[in-house]
Amino acid sequence: MATAVGTKAAKAKQTTMAQAINRALRDAMAEDPTVHMMGEDVGTLGGVFRITDGLAAEFGDDRCTDTPLAEAGILGTAVGMAMYGLRPVVEMQFDAFAYPAFEQLISHVSRMRNRTGGAMPLPLTIRVPYGGGIGGVEHHSDSSEAYYMATPGLRVYTPATVADAYGMLREAIACDDPVVFLEPKRLYWSKADFALDAPQTVPPVGQAVVRRPGTSATLITYGPSVPVCLEAAEAATAEGWDLEVVDLRSLVPFDDATVAASVRRTGRAVVVHESTGFGGPGGEIAARVTERCFHHLEAPVLRVAGFDIPYPPPMLEKHHLPSVDRILDAVARLQWESEYVSGGGE
Structure with missing residues (x-):
C-alpha cells in the first residue's frame, strides 16, 4: 500500500531534501509524543546539516536532545528507550562516526526482537548522513551500507528524492523494527516540487x-x-x-x-x-x-x-x-x- 504524506491542501513549491527530512521529524514528533530525537549537536545547533533545526525550540530539549560525543552510548541509550516504549530517532553525525556504535548495533539493536521471540520490538530509527560528493575528508564520506545490509534484523532505507525522504522517514519512525536510514549528503540540497502540507502519495518502503x-x-x-x-x-x-x-x-x-x-x-x-x-x-x-x-x-x-x-x-x-x-x-x-x-x- 502506498503511503500518504502531508496533511493539508497546499500549492507545491521547491523543497530541499533537508527540509523534507526536517518536516518528517517535526510531523512525527507532533503526532506521537513517544518520538524522541537525539544525537550530537541536534538541539541548539540544529545538526551539522541543520536537519533538526527548530525541533528543540518547538518540542523542548527533553525530546530533541544534545548528547555527548559517544556514539556507543547514544545508541545504547536509544535501545533502552525503545525497550521501554519510546520511539527514539538517533542521528549519527557522519557515516563513519557510526562505527564506534557497531557493537550496540550488531549485538543488541539487530537481535532484540529475535532474542525475545518477537515479544519485544525495537522501534528505533538510526539516521546516517552518508556518501561522498561534498568534498568531505576521510570519516566524513563513507558508503557503509554493506555493513548494515549484512546484519540480519535491520531494515536499510535510502531515499533519492525529496518525496521519498519525507515519506520513507515517516515509515521508518512508525516501523516496529530498527531502521538504518541512510541520507545521501550530496542530495540534501537537491530540490523538487513538493508541498510539505499537501497530501501526497509515495510507494511503500520495500518497493523499488x-x-x-x-x-x-x-x-x-x-x-x-x-x-x-x-x-x-x-x-x-x-x-x-x-x-x-x-x-x-x-x-x-x-x-x-x-x-x-x-x-x-x-x-x-x-x-x-x-x-x-x-x-x-x-x-x-x-x-x-x-x-x-x-x-x-x-x-x-x-x-x-x-x-x-x-x-x-x-x-x-x-x-x-x-x-x-x-x-x-x-x-x-x-x-x-x-x-x-x-x-x-x-
Whole structure:
C-alpha cells in the first residue's frame, strides 16, 4: 500500500531534501509524543546539516536532545528507550562516526526482537548522513551500507528524492523494527516540487521504482547514485541506447520482483553505487539478478562502484565516485559482451 504524506491542501513549491527530512521529524514528533530525537549537536545547533533545526525550540530539549560525543552510548541509550516504549530517532553525525556504535548495533539493536521471540520490538530509527560528493575528508564520506545490509534484523532505507525522504522517514519512525536510514549528503540540497502540507502519495518502503523506463539495459541503483544514473541514461541516447533506471529505495527488504522484471525486459544490467566493489552491495544484487534472470541475460551483470580503497582526499573523490563516463563505459562493455555471446566469439 502506498503511503500518504502531508496533511493539508497546499500549492507545491521547491523543497530541499533537508527540509523534507526536517518536516518528517517535526510531523512525527507532533503526532506521537513517544518520538524522541537525539544525537550530537541536534538541539541548539540544529545538526551539522541543520536537519533538526527548530525541533528543540518547538518540542523542548527533553525530546530533541544534545548528547555527548559517544556514539556507543547514544545508541545504547536509544535501545533502552525503545525497550521501554519510546520511539527514539538517533542521528549519527557522519557515516563513519557510526562505527564506534557497531557493537550496540550488531549485538543488541539487530537481535532484540529475535532474542525475545518477537515479544519485544525495537522501534528505533538510526539516521546516517552518508556518501561522498561534498568534498568531505576521510570519516566524513563513507558508503557503509554493506555493513548494515549484512546484519540480519535491520531494515536499510535510502531515499533519492525529496518525496521519498519525507515519506520513507515517516515509515521508518512508525516501523516496529530498527531502521538504518541512510541520507545521501550530496542530495540534501537537491530540490523538487513538493508541498510539505499537501497530501501526497509515495510507494511503500520495500518497493523499488522505475525512475526512467528503457529497453536496452537496466541501471540498478539507489541513493546518491540515482541522479548520476539518470544523467547517464540521457547521455546514452546519443549512442542509441535506451536505458532503464531502477531506484531500489530500500536495500533491506530488497524488491526482487521489480528488479527482475526490469532486467528480463532489457536483458542487460549494470549495478551502480558509491560503496566499494569488492564486498559491496553490487555483488549481492548481481547474484540475485543472475539467479532470477539467467536465461534472459544477454551479457554478464556489470558493476560500477567506488574503488577498493579508503575514501580518498577531496580533490580525488571525483575519480573515485561512479560517474556518467564510467557508467557509459560499462554500457559499452555490455554491448560488446552481448555481441560476443550472441555471435559465439572467442
